[in-house]
Amino acid sequence: MKIVVTGAAGFIATNLLPRLFKGGHEVHGIDNFFLGKREFIARSTSNSQFHFHEFDLLDRERVVGLFQQIKPDLVWHLAANSDISFGTKYTDFDLKGGTLVTYNILEAMRIAGTKELIFSSSGAIYGEPRVMPTPENYGPILPISLYAASKVACETLITAFASNYGIRSWIYRFGNIAGPFPTHGVIHDFVLKLLRDPTRLEILGDGRQSKPYVHVEDCLDGMMFGHQRAKENVNYFNLAVAGSTSVNEIADWTIAAMGLDNVRIDYTGGSRGWPGDVPQVRLDTHRMEALGWHPQMSSAEAVRRAIRETVEQLRPR
Numbered sequence: 114m115k116i117v118v119t120g121a122a123g124f125i126a127t128n129l130l131p132r133l134f135k136g137g138h139e140v141h142g143i144d145n146f147f148l149g150k151r152e153f154i155a156r157s158t159s160n161s162q163f164h165f166h167e168f169d170l171l172d173r174e175r176v177v178g179l180f181q182q183i184k185p186d187l188v189w190h191l192a193a194n195s196d197i198s199f200g201t202k203y204t205d206f207d208l209k210g211g212t213l214v215t216y217n218i219l220e221a222m223r224i225a226g227t228k229e230l231i232f233s234s235s236g237a238i239y240g241e242p243r244v245m246p247t248p249e250n251y252g253p254i255l256p257i258s259l260y261a262a263s264k265v266a267c268e269t270l271i272t273a274f275a276s277n278y279g280i281r282s283w284i285y286r287f288g289n290i291a292g293p294f295p296t297h298g299v300i301h302d303f304v305l306k307l308l309r310d311p312t313r314l315e316i317l318g319d320g321r322q323s324k325p326y327v328h329v330e331d332c333l334d335g336m337m338f339g340h341q342r343a344k345e346n347v348n349y350f351n352l353a354v355a356g357s358t359s360v361n362e363i364a365d366w367t368i369a370a371m372g373l374d375n376v377r378i379d380y381t382g383g384s385r386g387w388p389g390d391v392p393q394v395r396l397d398t399h400r401m402e403a404l405g406w407h408p409q410m411s412s413a414e415a416v417r418r419a420i421r422e423t424v425e426q427l428r429p430r
Contacts, residue, residue, distance in 0.1 A: 114136075114138045114139070114185075114186040114187055115138070115139045115141070115183055115184065115185045115186050115187075116133055116138050116139070116140050116141070116185060116186065116187045116188070116189065117140075117141045117142075117143065117179075117180070117183065117185045117187075117188045117189070117227075118130065118133070118140060118141070118142045118143070118188075118189045118191060119143050119144075119170060119188070119189070119190050119191055119192035119214075119218065120143075120144060120149060120190075120191040120192030120193065121142025121143055121144045121149065121154065121165065121191075122142070122144035122146055122149025122150055122151065122153050122154045123144065123148060123149045123153075123191060123192070123195070123296060124195070124290070124292075124294055124295050124296050124297075124298075124329070125191050125233065125290060125329060125332065125333070126142065126144075126149075126189070126191045127153040127154075127156070127294040128292060128293065128294060128329045128330070128333060129189065129191070129333055130142070130156075130157050130163070131157075132333060132337070133162075134157070134160055134162050134163070137162070138162065139162055139164075140157075140162055140163050140164070141164045141165075141166060141179070141183055141185065142154070142157070142163065142164070142165045142166065143165075143166045143167075143168065143170060143176075143179075143192070144165075144167065144192070145167065145168060145169040145170070146167070147194075147210075148194070148195060148196065148296045148297065149296065150294075150296060153294055166179060170192055170214040170217055170218065171209055171210075171213060171214060171217065172217075173217045173220065173221075176217045176218065176220075176221045177217075177220065177221045177224055177225075179221070180221035180222065180224065180225035180227065181221075181224060181225050183225070184225055184226065184227070185222075185225065185227050186227065186228075186229065187227070187229040187230075187231070188218060188222060188227060188229070188230045188231070189231045190215065190218055190230060190231065190232045190233065191233050192210075192214060193207075193210060193211050193214075193233065193260075193263075193264075194206055194207050194210045194211060194260060194263075195296070195297060196297045201258070201259065201387065201388050201389055204259060206259070207259045207260050207262070207263035208259070208263060210263075211260070211263030211264065211266070211267055212263045212266040212267055212270070215232075215266075215267040215270055215271070216270055218230075219270060219271065219274045219280065222274070222278075222280055223274065223278045223280070227280070228279060228280055228281060229280070229281050229282075229283075229340075230271065230280055230281070230282045230283070231282075231283045231285075231336060231340055232267065232268075232271055232282060232283065232284045232285070233285060233287065234264045234267065234268055234284050234285060234286045234287070234349075235260070235261060235264045235286055235287055236286045236287060236288055236325075236351060236353065236394055236396045237256065237258060237260060237261035237264065237391055237394075238254055238256055238261050238264050238265050238268070238286060239251055239254060239256075239286075239391075240254065240255040240256045240257045240261065240391065241255075241257060241391055241393075245393070245394075245395040246355075246395040246396055246397040246398070247351070247394075247395065247396055247397055248351070248397040248399070248400075249286070249349055249350065249351055249397070249400055257389050257391065258388075258389025258390070258391075259389065260389065261389070268284055268349070271284060271347070272347050275346050275347050276346070276347075279346075281345075281346055281347075281348075282346075282347050282348065283336070283339050283340050283343060283348045283349075283350075284347070284348065284349040284350070285332075285335070285336055285339070285349075285350055285351075285352040286349070286350065286351045286352065286353075286396070287327065287332065287352050287353065288324060288325035288326060288327045288351075288352070288353030288354065288394065288396055288412075289324045289325065289326045289327070289394075290326075290327050290328075290329050290332050291326045291327070291328055291329065291415050291416055291418075291419035292328050292329030292330065292332075292415075292418070292419050292422060293329070293419070293422040293423070293426060294426070295419075295423060299360060299363055300363060300367065300416070300419050300420055300423050301423055301427075303363065303364060303367045304367060304371070304420075304423050304424055304427050304428075305427060307367065307368065307371055307373060307376070308427065308428065308429075311371070311373050311376065312375070312376060312377060313376065313377045313378075313379060314364060314368070314376050314377070314378055314379070315379045315380075315381065316360060316361070316364055316378060316379070316380050316381070317360075317381050317386035317387060318360070318380065318381060318382070318383055318384060318385050318386040318390070318392065319380055319382065319383065319384055320359065320360045320361035320364065320378075320380060321359060321360070321361065321384070321392070322359065322360045322384070322385070322386060322390065322392040322393070323357040323358065323359040323360075323392070323393055323394070324357050324358070324391075324393075324394040325353040325354045325355070325356060325357045325358075325394060325395065325396055325412050326354070326357075326358050326412045326415045326416045326419070327352065327353055327354055327408060327410075327412075327415055328408075328409075328410045328414075328415035328418060328419060329419075330409075331354075331408040331409055331410055331415065332352060334406070334408075334409070335350075335352045335401060335406050335408070336352065338404070338405070338406045339352075339401065339404060339406065342404050342405060342406075343404060350400050350401050350404075351396040351397060351398055351400065351401065352398075352401060353396035353398050354398065354408045354410070354411060354412050354415070355398065355411075355412075356395075356411060356412050356413075357393075357394065357395060357412055358412045358413055358416050360386075362413070362416070363416055363420070364378065366416065366417055366420055367420050367424075370417075370420045370421055370424050371424055371428075
């Protein structure tokens with residue numbers, strides 16, 4: 114297949130690309146390096162199956178032109194502002210980098226005749242639901258961050274294009290994804306903070322925030338499994354694990370993994386890490402399970418493994 118991967122220098126894509134190469138696919142990656150890292154892309158540039166395109170997906174003409182040239186069979190649309198707190202500072206950031214970019218991708222797919230889209234959405238779209246674990250048919254959906262609002266808008270654009278132009282889609286509403294090659298996130302932040310000052314760790318909020326963590330390898334297994342097995346025009350799933358892990362647990366495990374003692378914990382206070390943060394998340398995973406998929410790692414196992422991987426990558430040698 115000819116496959117386009119957006120956000121190719123980001124966390125999930127960096128772990129995805131070796132799988133696509135192993136499958137023998139021709140892969141075209143797109144990134145503007147806002148959050149993605151050049152060293153992540155460098156891992157793939159020597160592969161003859163990989164073609165990298167550095168530009169901003171807001172440039173619709175360039176997106177459309179590239180798709181007309183490639184005529185991709187499948188798009189993995191992973192590009193987004195994955196740092197929710199950043200979108201709070203600039204209120205049009207998620208509108209542009211999420212919603213408008215997704216429109217550009219869909220329009221390019223329509224013009225090029227591309228018929229399959231895999232999209233990374235988020236469990237954040239549910240806001241603060243009264244039903245937990247939260248199923249996919251929960252409503253009304255009332256997001257509390259601009260990031261989540263953009264993901265909702267993206268989903269509705271995708272379903273509309275699917276209905277009007279025969280684009281089959283797979284939409285995955287993630288729990289928190291953890292693993293190697295992170296660009297941000299609580300594990301990444303904790304490791305960097307402790308490398309800078311091994312005597313003190315600042316925790317945003319009260320540390321009681323608790324969410325389901327999925328290892329990126331389980332996440333990719335689930336996305337590929339769903340793509341192979343779910344055959345509706347629009348396929349949408351919570352992709353998560355049962356249970357959850359708290360920020361305080363992640364802090365304790367990170368300190369232990371780095372071999373540190375007597376680390377002072379300072380809390381910024383409040384139940385949220387930042388405006389728009391959903392402090393308690395539980396996602397109902399019955400639809401993925403009914404399809405036949407089960408994660409290999411629990412939330413705790415995913416976090417512990419991701420901590421080891423992140424410490425190994427970020428610690429100076």
